[in-house]
Each structure stands twice: as structure tokens, then as C-alpha cells.
Amino acid sequence: MKTLLLFLLLCHASSAVKHTLRYFLTGSSGVSAFPEFLGVLEVDNVQAGYCDADTFGPKQDWGQTVAEHDPDQEQWYRNECYNKRPFLFKEMISLKQRFNQTEGVHILQLMSGCELDDTTGQVSGFLQYGYDGEDFITLDLNTLTWIAPTPKAVITKQRWDTERGRIKYNERLYTEVCPQWLKMFLHYGEKTLLRTDPPSVSLLQKTPSSAVSCHATGFYTDRALMFWSKDGEEIHEGVEHGEILPNHDGTFQMSVDLNVSSLEDWRRYHCVFQLVGAEDKIIMDLDRAVIRTNSIPPSEFPAGVLIGVVVGLLLLLLLCITALLLWKNKKGFRAASTSDSDPDTTPKGTPVRLCCH
Incomplete structure (x- = not known):
């Protein structure tokens, strides 16, 4: 049966295409050979920008184009990178004290951004923190309250829920501003992001x-x-x-x-x-x-190859036997003596030649 390799335009409706803009900020302590602070901007899982304590800039040509056409957006990323650094370390120190952690590796990470559904136009934003590899606290942009998935984060939730101005700012940023930034990236990075x-x-x-x-x-x-x-x-x-x-x-x-x-x-x-x-x-x-x-079924193993190998081995064996016989004939027989003298009267010191060994 031939392979069925078809492009079908049947039955199923088109699945929704969703695009995402994500911004990661990471603060760490006790991690050798790793920056204490870094930020990464991703559009549809493609790294578009990067920053650490010493570096800031786009990682793609279309990221540079966005920065040139929208300086305010670039300035926000720059501020977010450098202004959030002391905030992350302050919160990490607080958490280490709360959990009585004096040594070891600890990481506090912020992930924020938005998602855009190309088909429906629906937008959703997100803002969440993780600590030491686990979800720590998330902002619910529908109820405008912080959600603590672990009892360890309840104290932080209670404190952050009182900061209403900050919550409203984040609501507008991730549900209104962020989708416009995402559309701009998709426009200038179309050849890469939409291919x-x-x-x-x-x-x-x-x-x-x-x-x-x-x-x-x-x-x-x-x-x-x-x-x-x-x-x-x-x-x-x-x-x-x-x-x-x-x-x-x-x-x-x-x-x-x-x-x-x-x-x-x-x-x-x-x-x-x-x-x-x-x-x-x-x-x-x-x-x-x-x-x-890589395997060959016995029924498909080429018979000609197998016969050739067997015949070759037999010929090699026959050649070896023939060579061995010739060698023995040459080494095992000598020419007989032509002297008529009695062997017992052979002069002393003269070698005695025998007809055979």
C-alpha cells in the first residue's frame, strides 16, 4: 500500500491561533556562574529582548525596529528591568527570613504578559510569581485580587491586596497596553513570527x-x-x-x-x-x-549475497588446503644419495643422507 500523505481541507474547523508576549524577570542567590538578575522578553516563544545588571537590548532585528517606532515601549522594558531589580531582591530577602532560609540556592521569578486570540480577538493578561521552582502568587485580573496557591503566600497576598493602585495599573497594562505591543511585534516580525x-x-x-x-x-x-x-x-x-x-x-x-x-x-x-x-x-x-x-527481516535478506559469501568461504578454504599440501611436499622430502659405498664405510664427518625422514 502506498503512503497516504494528504493535505486535507475537510471536517475540522480552523483551530484558534494564539500569540503571546511574555516578560520574565529572575532574581537569584547562591547560584554560581549565573547572573543574580536577568530579564527576558519573548514573543511566541522567540526571544526578542534581554537584560541583566550590565546589558539591555533587543535580540532580533524586528525587536530593534519596534524599539525605534515605539520608544515608550522600550523605555518601559528598560524601567522594568532596572527598577524591578531592587524590588525582587527585597521580596526574596523577606521570603528567606520568613521561611528561615539562611543558605542555599533561592530563586524568585516574575512572569507577566498577555495572550491574543487571532480568531476571536479575545485578550487575556497574566502576572504571577514563582519561588524556588513553585507557583507562589498570581494576580487574578478578573477579580483584581491576588491568589495564594500555597499557605506560604497568604501573608504576601494580604499585603498586596491592599495596594489597589498597583492592581489597577497592572490590569490596564496587561489587558490593554500589552496586546497593542504584541500586535506591533507581530507586524514587524511577521516574516519570522507568522511564517x-x-x-x-x-x-x-x-x-x-x-x-x-x-x-x-x-x-x-x-x-x-x-x-x-x-x-x-x-x-x-x-x-x-x-x-x-x-x-x-x-x-x-x-x-x-x-x-x-x-x-x-x-x-x-x-x-x-x-x-x-x-x-x-x-x-x-x-x-x-x-x-x-535498521533491521532486515529474514525473508527480505538478499539470497544472492548469502550464496556469494558461502561460495567465497569455500574457495578460501580450498586454497588454504592446497597451499598447506604444497608446503609439506617441499619440506618433507629430500634427494636420495647416488653413492654405492657401504654406509658403514662412509668417512667420519660425512653427513648421512636418508631417502626420507
Whole structure:
């Protein structure tokens, strides 16, 4: 059966495309070979800007263009980078004292930004803090109150809930201003941020008894879905999803494994890939004929090669036996003596020649 590799424009409506602008600020203590403070600006998971105690600037050409066209936005990032630094360290010192932490590695991180749904135009903002790898406190922009997911953050929530001016400022910043900044990045970074590259999809298998891996590579963006289906319905049993990983050229790759040890009718199974927001799908049949593998089934092992190897070994063996016999004939026999004298009267010191050993 030939591979079914089709772009379908059927059944399913277009999935929503969501774009995000995220700003990370990180303060740390006790971490060697790592900046005590750094900030990272990301648009759709692409790093657009960076700052630390000594450095500030864009990481992309289109980020520089945004800064040139909107100096106020650049100034906000600069202020956020340098003005939040003492704030983060003040809060981290307070938390270390509250939790009686005098030594060790400690990290306080702020993540803020907004998300824009291209299809509906819906906007959502977010502002949250994490401490030592765990969610610490989050601002609910609907109720305009702080949420403490852990009892450790209740004291901070009670204190920050009283700062109404700061809460209102954050509400406007992340629900009104941030989406406009995000649209500006999408406009100037369109060639990078809005491009879509379809993948190359193949089926891989290490051994006949191992799982079949559906592998897609070379796609962009990293917002993609891939799954195994049976009779057109997504399945979960016997399926293991891998992570989306970056390639060296800026594209991405992913794989989804299917345990085929108990499958009977392979024709009912398909691998499906789709970029989020795209109507097109790539569908590939589960077909033994197209699986790439390092193993060779016995029935497919080339008989000509096997016969040639056997004949070659036999010829080599025959050649070795012939050479051995010739060598023995040369070393084991000598010419006989032509003298008629009695061996007993042979002069002393004259070597006695024997007909054979």
C-alpha cells in the first residue's frame, strides 16, 4: 500500500491561533556562574529582548525596529528591568527570613504578559510569581485580587491586596497596553513570527518488536499537534507523546510512538500532524512498506549475497588446503644419495643422507 500523505481541507474547523508576549524577570542567590538578575522578553516563544545588571537590548532585528517606532515601549522594558531589580531582591530577602532560609540556592521569578486570540480577538493578561521552582502568587485580573496557591503566600497576598493602585495599573497594562505591543511585534516580525513551514513526516522503527514512531521535523511554528488515530478517531492507549524540540535551523521536530505489538489490522491506524491554526493536516498510513528501520527481516535478506559469501568461504578454504599440501611436499622430502659405498664405510664427518625422514 502506498503512503497516504494528504493535505486535507475537510471536517475540522480552523483551530484558534494564539500569540503571546511574555516578560520574565529572575532574581537569584547562591547560584554560581549565573547572573543574580536577568530579564527576558519573548514573543511566541522567540526571544526578542534581554537584560541583566550590565546589558539591555533587543535580540532580533524586528525587536530593534519596534524599539525605534515605539520608544515608550522600550523605555518601559528598560524601567522594568532596572527598577524591578531592587524590588525582587527585597521580596526574596523577606521570603528567606520568613521561611528561615539562611543558605542555599533561592530563586524568585516574575512572569507577566498577555495572550491574543487571532480568531476571536479575545485578550487575556497574566502576572504571577514563582519561588524556588513553585507557583507562589498570581494576580487574578478578573477579580483584581491576588491568589495564594500555597499557605506560604497568604501573608504576601494580604499585603498586596491592599495596594489597589498597583492592581489597577497592572490590569490596564496587561489587558490593554500589552496586546497593542504584541500586535506591533507581530507586524514587524511577521516574516519570522507568522511564517508556517510544513514538516517532513516519516515512520521509524528500531526493531520489528519495538514501537513505531511517527516523526515530524522541519516545521514552524512550535505550536503543533500530532497523534495516532484509529478509524479516524484519536487514540491514547499504547501511545507515547514526545516533546517538541528545536532544530539547529530554527524549525522544530516531534514524535509520537505507537505500540504495535498487539495490533491486527494496520490499515485502520494513521498518524496525523497539524499546525495549530491551520486547516491542513498531514495524514500517514501505518504501513510496513514505508517504515524506516535498521533491521532486515529474514525473508527480505538478499539470497544472492548469502550464496556469494558461502561460495567465497569455500574457495578460501580450498586454497588454504592446497597451499598447506604444497608446503609439506617441499619440506618433507629430500634427494636420495647416488653413492654405492657401504654406509658403514662412509668417512667420519660425512653427513648421512636418508631417502626420507
